[in-house]
Amino acid sequence: xxxxxxxxxxxxxxxxxxxxxxxxxxxxxxxxxxxxxxxxxxxxxxxxxxxxxxxxxxxxxxxxxxxxxxxxxxxxxxxxxxxxxxxxxxxxxxxxxxxxx
Numbered sequence: 001x002x003x004x005x006x007x008x009x010x011x012x013x014x015x016x017x018x019x020x021x022x023x024x025x026x027x028x029x030x031x032x033x034x035x036x037x038x039x040x041x042x043x044x045x046x047x048x049x050x051x052x053x054x055x056x057x058x059x060x061x062x063x064x065x066x067x068x069x070x071x072x073x074x075x076x077x078x079x080x081x082x083x084x085x086x087x088x089x090x091x092x093x094x095x096x097x098x099x100x101x
Contacts, residue, residue: 003067006044011061015098019064025072029096032078040065040075050075062099074099 012018028036037050037059050063063075076096 003044005066005068006046006049006073007066008049009064009066009072011063013061014095018062018099019072021072023066023071025074027074027076027099029076030078034078036078037063037075040073043073062095 009019010017028040030036033053037052040050041047041052044065044067049065051059059075059077061077065073065075067073076099077093079093079096
């Protein structure tokens with residue numbers, strides 16, 4: 001599939017803030033600092049669409065990207081080690097859990 005357009009829509013800190021849409025969503029999930037955001041940038045052929053960092057735990061929110069005006073690519077916070085406190089990591093896991101439910 002050729003991605004002709006990729007637009008950042010919004011970031012959400014909780015499920016209630018996520019966009020309401022009938023469009024399909026494809027979520028990126030994985031350990032912290034594994035390259036989820038980098039993969040989004042590669043797929044979209046846009047080096048700065050999703051923020052990346054060498055520091056684990058950069059993605060703290062659910063990020064929505066509209067692809068080809070047809071579907072969403074969703075960047076989720078990573079799990080496992082991140083350079084932050086346990087409370088923040090637990091919060092991110094909770095947000096990801098709520099997203100999938």
